[in-house]
Amino acid sequence: xxxxxxxxxxxxxxxxxxxxxxxxxxxxxxxxxxxxxxxxxxxxxxxxxxxxxxxxxxxxxxxxxxxxxxxxxxxxxxxxxxxxxxxxxxxxxxxxxxxxxxxxxxxxxxxxxxxxxxxxxxxxxxxxxxxxxxxxxxxxxxxxxxxxxxxxxxxxxxxxxxxxxxxxxxxxxxxxxxxxxxxxxxxxxxxxxxxxxxxxxxxxxxxxxxxxxxxxxxxxxxxxxxxxxxxxxxxxxxxxxxxxxxxxxxxxxxxxxxxxxxxxxxxxxxxxxxxxxxxxxxxxxxxxxxxxx
Numbered sequence: 001x002x003x004x005x006x007x008x009x010x011x012x013x014x015x016x017x018x019x020x021x022x023x024x025x026x027x028x029x030x031x032x033x034x035x036x037x038x039x040x041x042x043x044x045x046x047x048x049x050x051x052x053x054x055x056x057x058x059x060x061x062x063x064x065x066x067x068x069x070x071x072x073x074x075x076x077x078x079x080x081x082x083x084x085x086x087x088x089x090x091x092x093x094x095x096x097x098x099x100x101x102x103x104x105x106x107x108x109x110x111x112x113x114x115x116x117x118x119x120x121x122x123x124x125x126x127x128x129x130x131x132x133x134x135x136x137x138x139x140x141x142x143x144x145x146x147x148x149x150x151x152x153x154x155x156x157x158x159x160x161x162x163x164x165x166x167x168x169x170x171x172x173x174x175x176x177x178x179x180x181x182x183x184x185x186x187x188x189x190x191x192x193x194x195x196x197x198x199x200x201x202x203x204x205x206x207x208x209x210x211x212x213x214x215x216x217x218x219x220x221x222x223x224x225x226x227x228x229x230x231x232x233x234x235x236x237x238x239x240x241x242x243x244x245x246x247x248x249x250x251x252x253x254x255x256x257x258x259x260x261x262x263x264x265x266x267x268x269x270x271x272x273x274x275x276x277x278x279x280x281x282x283x284x285x286x287x288x289x290x291x292x293x
Contacts (some may be wrong), residue, residue, distance in 0.1 A: 004075035007066045008083075012092025015114025016041060016060035019086060022274060023118040041086075044157040045121035048186070048193055049077035051160040056082045084193055084228045087116040087267075098268060101260040104247045108271040117270045119225040123193050124186040125158050126226030127211065130218035131178045132171075144171060161186040178213030185211040196227035204229070224266055231263040240269055243276040 020041045041058045052073025059066045065088055069078045083089040099106030109115075120126035132141040145158070152159035152167055159167070161183035170176055185191050190211060196204045204227065205219040214222070217236040224232050233254075234240055248257055261268035 001070055001072055002075060003068065003070045004079060005066060005068045006076075006079040007064055008088075009063050010065050010088050010092075012090075012095050013109075013114045014060070014063070014065070014088070014092070014116055015112075016058060016065075018112050018115040019118050022112075022115060022270075043121070044155060045081075045125070046154070046157055046160040047071070047073055047078040047081055048122045048124060048191070049074045049081070051162065051187075052078075053154045053157050053160075054078040054081075055155075058082065058086065081122065081193060084197065085119045085121055087118070087228055087230065090116070090228075090230045092116070092264070092267075095264050095267060098261055098264055102257070102268070104275075105261070105268050105271055108275050112271070112274060115271065115274070117225070117228065117230075117267060119228045121158070122186075123191040123196055123208070123222045123226030124161065124182065126222045127182045127185075127191055127208070127214060127218060128158065128164070128179060130221050131175055131182060131213055134175070134178075134213075134218075135173045144175070174213065181212035182214070191222070191226070193227050196223060197229055201229050201232045230267060231265045232269075233258045233261075233265045234269050237269075237273075239276060240273055243272045246279075247272065247275070 017039075020039070023041075042056065044053065044055050046052065047054045050073040052071055054069050054071040054073065054075070056070075056078070057068045059068075065083075067079045067082045069075045069082065071078065080089070096109065099109040120129065129141070129145070132144050136144075148159055148164075148167070149156065151169070152163045154160070154163075164179055164183040165187075167176065167179070171179070182191070189195065190207060196207065199207065201223055204223045205216070208214055208219040208222045209216070220232070220234055220236045223229050224234060244252065244254065244257070258265055258268070
């Protein structure tokens, strides 16, 4: 098994600790390994260049990121995939200016300095998660995902498309049928991360919706959190819309507000999502609830 290390300078603010904390708090697939200041981020996945299993470890030394990937496949491509799903390939030197233009975003930036979106390992995994959560709560979806990893995965990694195609377990709500469609699409290149990232977001979403079982919500998830596109204004997240109303008022002009976030609309939406999570947790601890708008 080969080992390959890539070291590079991340352009713009970055905190591995804050990014890892976001992943641990809010992602359906938390990273493996230790947490705490100075700790590395470790995870396992199937690389979408060749669908070989890869173990990855990421460390930070100031502005420098070191990505160690271990496996038997195309490790250069796997390291690029790590950069993509941690948003380390995005030039964020203009990101602080978004906080200067929008005081709401600026306050969150100050509380979570260097936070970057952490997505799914690949659009393929994002698409599978979208299928698992259809008509199903997150807890049940997590249980199904864990079972798929145990039965068909490799060393803790979510099953590769070939393994998923061999799955004959009947999951509810046509999930088996749709997972098979996602696996075939991944093998056919429709869910290639680099290719989806290279398209305009709406074009990428239309491509994703060619896959049976993936509608508008799933397509947005795949492009935003699977391909890691940095400048998409999510239109399918009701909780995000509620938080925008909470922070900017019921008469807000979303076009004007989000215009201040370009070219990092995905990032601004993430920060608002983080703020909502913190606020709801605090209100829950106080025994209060925010009225539904």
